[in-house]
Amino acid sequence: MATYAQAVRMALHYAETHLGLSHVFGQDVGAPLGGVFTATQGLKTAWNTPLDERGIIGAAIGLAMAGKRCVAEIQFCDYIFNTIDLLKLAGNTCWSSNGGWCLPMTVMTPVGSGIRGSIYHSHSFDAMMTHIPGWKIVMPSNPKEAYGLMLACLQDQNPTMYLLPKALIYGKGDEAIPGEPSLDQEGSKQLREMIDKPVDPRLAAQWEPNWPTGLTDYTVPIGQGRIVREGADITVVSYGRTLPLCVKAAHRLAEQGIEAEVIDLRTLWPYDWELIATSILKTHAVLYVNEDTEVTNFGEHLIRRTVDELFYDLLAKPRLLAGEFIPGIGLAHTLEQASVPQLETIEKAISEVVAGKL
Amino acid sequence: MNAATPLASSDLLAIYDLMVQSRILEEQLIKMFKQGHGFFWIGGPGEEAFNVPLGKLIKKGQGLDYDFLHLHYRSNAVLLAMGMDPVDPIRQMRNTATDTHSGGRNFCGHLSKPEWNLTPITSPIEVQYVTAIGTGIAQRDHKTDAITIVTGGDAGTAEGDFASCLVWSTRPGQELPILIIVTNNQGGISTSYATQHAERHIADRAKAFGMKTNVIDGNDVMESYAAIAEAMHYVRTERKPFLLEANVSRLYGHSSASGANFQAEEDPIARFRECLIQQNVLDVTSIKEIEEKHTQAIHALISQVLTERMPDPASIFDYTYWQQKGRVM
Numbered sequence: 001m002a003t004y005a006q007a008v009r010m011a012l013h014y015a016e017t018h019l020g021l022s023h024v025f026g027q028d029v030g031a032p033l034g035g036v037f038t039a040t041q042g043l044k045t046a047w048n049t050p051l052d053e054r055g056i057i058g059a060a061i062g063l064a065m066a067g068k069r070c071v072a073e074i075q076f077c078d079y080i081f082n083t084i085d086l087l088k089l090a091g092n093t094c095w096s097s098n099g100g101w102c103l104p105m106t107v108m109t110p111v112g113s114g115i116r117g118s119i120y121h122s123h124s125f126d127a128m129m130t131h132i133p134g135w136k137i138v139m140p141s142n143p144k145e146a147y148g149l150m151l152a153c154l155q156d157q158n159p160t161m162y163l164l165p166k167a168l169i170y171g172k173g174d175e176a177i178p179g180e181p182s183l184d185q186e187g188s189k190q191l192r193e194m195i196d197k198p199v200d201p202r203l204a205a206q207w208e209p210n211w212p213t214g215l216t217d218y219t220v221p222i223g224q225g226r227i228v229r230e231g232a233d234i235t236v237v238s239y240g241r242t243l244p245l246c247v248k249a250a251h252r253l254a255e256q257g258i259e260a261e262v263i264d265l266r267t268l269w270p271y272d273w274e275l276i277a278t279s280i281l282k283t284h285a286v287l288y289v290n291e292d293t294e295v296t297n298f299g300e301h302l303i304r305r306t307v308d309e310l311f312y313d314l315l316a317k318p319r320l321l322a323g324e325f326i327p328g329i330g331l332a333h334t335l336e337q338a339s340v341p342q343l344e345t346i347e348k349a350i351s352e353v354v355a356g357k358l
Numbered sequence: 359m360n361a362a363t364p365l366a367s368s369d370l371l372a373i374y375d376l377m378v379q380s381r382i383l384e385e386q387l388i389k390m391f392k393q394g395h396g397f398f399w400i401g402g403p404g405e406e407a408f409n410v411p412l413g414k415l416i417k418k419g420q421g422l423d424y425d426f427l428h429l430h431y432r433s434n435a436v437l438l439a440m441g442m443d444p445v446d447p448i449r450q451m452r453n454t455a456t457d458t459h460s461g462g463r464n465f466c467g468h469l470s471k472p473e474w475n476l477t478p479i480t481s482p483i484e485v486q487y488v489t490a491i492g493t494g495i496a497q498r499d500h501k502t503d504a505i506t507i508v509t510g511g512d513a514g515t516a517e518g519d520f521a522s523c524l525v526w527s528t529r530p531g532q533e534l535p536i537l538i539i540v541t542n543n544q545g546g547i548s549t550s551y552a553t554q555h556a557e558r559h560i561a562d563r564a565k566a567f568g569m570k571t572n573v574i575d576g577n578d579v580m581e582s583y584a585a586i587a588e589a590m591h592y593v594r595t596e597r598k599p600f601l602l603e604a605n606v607s608r609l610y611g612h613s614s615a616s617g618a619n620f621q622a623e624e625d626p627i628a629r630f631r632e633c634l635i636q637q638n639v640l641d642v643t644s645i646k647e648i649e650e651k652h653t654q655a656i657h658a659l660i661s662q663v664l665t666e667r668m669p670d671p672a673s674i675f676d677y678t679y680w681q682q683k684g685r686v687m
């Protein structure tokens with residue numbers, strides 16, 4: 001069973017072998033490290049750049065202009081902020097040239113809390129990123145979809161932003177990626193031996209990956225969310241780190257007779273409004289959950305749209321549970337827990353919305 | 359033509375002709391602005407002696423076999439020398455629907471032409487120096503004589519993107535075929551270079567990276583032509599970067615925002631004209647003829663463009679994504 005990091009790696013391998021991916025680059029992305037989260041180990045197209053985020057995004061834009069398919073990594077989204085105007089540029093190049101230029105490029109960057117990353121390894125980027133038109137933005141929450149959404153990004157003709165929730169990066173899913181060894185413990189061990197670079201430097205020096213041969217073009221279409229759990233009492237919409245927590249909270253609440261329908265948005269832009277709206281028309285209540293700071297949060301947009309379009313179908317106030325509006329996430333366990341949604345706060349918010357239904 | 363070939367009289371005349379065409383075009387664009395036929399003017403009067411030779415020497419076409427261009431907003435003369443129809447900047451000035459570079463969306467001087475690898479000229483100062491890295495990488499891998507050419511002003515070199523270009527283009531063993539050009543008009547909008555920069559020449563900064571450099575008088579056609587040809591030859595054959603700094607004039611100030619009025623700086627066209635008269639390539643009659651020919655042609659184009667339609671308001675959503683039309687969500 002693949003981890004999220006292994007899933008990304010296998011998708012990139014598939015793409016460099018079959019989809020014309022020619023450059024995977026960023027800080028420490030190539031050998032010897034293969035990415036600080038190992039997501040780019042063993043790739044034949046991976047290389048290391050200078051420590052220069054603006055250079056990295058600029059290079060991706062230029063490669064795309066030259067018709068080259070690339071994935072540029074920003075090591076942590078906490079360090080992407082000095083490239084905002086370049087992200088704007090990538091997002092407006094097709095539009096400002098009135099359709100003359102397209103930029104088929106993918107930027108991937110780890111986001112969010114959950115690894116005790118303190119102030120500068122815990123930022124979220126979904127609120128900021130969804131303010132930038134011209135991009136497609138995805139944020140998978142399990143390895144299989146991490147694979148499928150990466151392949152979708154690498155076949156799109158537009159700039160795509162791939163946000164990796166780092167809390168999930170070494171986590172496993174419960175569905176197999178087509179072509180990976182079996183889903184059980186034995187399969188995980190086998191995959192590790194095949195595609196994880198040995199930590200021992202002597203072994204690492206001569207290591208070559210042994211990629212699974214049966215990997216496929218399994219793709220999750222951009223723009224489609226997924227109902228992860230069905231329920232009739234409330235719609236809970238989330239993505240990234242908080243998605244599995246919402247599912248867990250829903251399972252717990254089922255014991256108290258509350259049936260929550262949980263949607264994994266998967267694509268933040270353009271998002272699957274039809275899926276959300278259909279669910280709300282069934283449950284008449286909605287909670288949006290993400291961990292970015294709550295002021296001008298993407299969830300606020302979703303609430304606005306819910307109110308605009310579905311107000312008379314709601315039987316409870318629509319709610320957003322998001323990160324506190326504070327400058328950063330403090331290192332201490334107590335601080336991190338209090339800063340962003342956790343299982344308990346999600347469970348509480350779901351119950352409160354349901355309890356408030358008319 | 360390469361560095362070694364002396365320019366024939368016909369070449370010199372062709373360059374002069376383009377310089378005059380470009381100047382008249384810029385002056386007419388300023389007039390359009392002042393008459394209320396456009397919202398903003400920025401352009402390159404004063405840079406013709408450098409920009410026309412640059413345009414002439416570019417390997418023009420689409421795709422990796424041709425030069426990729428990441429240009430500054432003072433590059434009309436470069437594009438005219440490449441064969442651009444002068445109606446293009448006029449349409450952009452008027453922001454008509456017929457503007458093929460931006461569909462009425464962008465300022466004049468912000469050209470874009472995928473057929474010639476002209477990546478969109480954009481307002482944020484210096485971003486072209488990082489996007490040039492990407493086309494440079496693609497061309498390093500592609501292994502033809504095609505190169506990436508990036509141009510910008512002197513004040514903008516204080517931005518980190520300029521330093522990025524120096525670092526990335528000289529990574530050991532991974533050098534990039536980029537011709538890095540700085541047109542130095544001794545200042546930004548109003549802030550003079552001398553008050554902000556201690557480096558004698560901007561080009562000196564590239565020396566720390568082992569890069570070949572040259573500082574030239576960009577108001578001199580022959581010097582510019584030879585220096586560009588030499589620098590290009592080096593980049594095309596060695597597949598390594600070169601920094602060329604050209605001192606140029608800025609004859610109508612920064613832009614319409616600062617009035618766009620004539621400033622008494624050296625006029626490269628007057629200088630070249632003198633030189634051609636001395637060489638008997640040009641006489642008083644032909645000088646007049648060339649000016650009249652272009653003035654009339656540009657007047658006719660302006661009259662035509664003034665009748666062309668504005669963009670459809672419903673088109674605002676179009677091309678947010680590749681080949682997409684209408685609202686996305």
Ligand SMILES: Cc1ncc(C[n+]2csc(CCOP(=O)(O)OP(=O)(O)O)c2C)c(N)n1
Nearest residue numbers: 481482483511512513514515543545546547
């Ligand atoms: C990043 C950025 N900062 C500020 C501006 C506003 N601005 C436009 S042109 C300019 C001066 C540029 O000077 P220089 O780079 O020397 O080029 P020149 O206009 O002299 O050719 C400034 C400050 C801008 N367009 N982009």
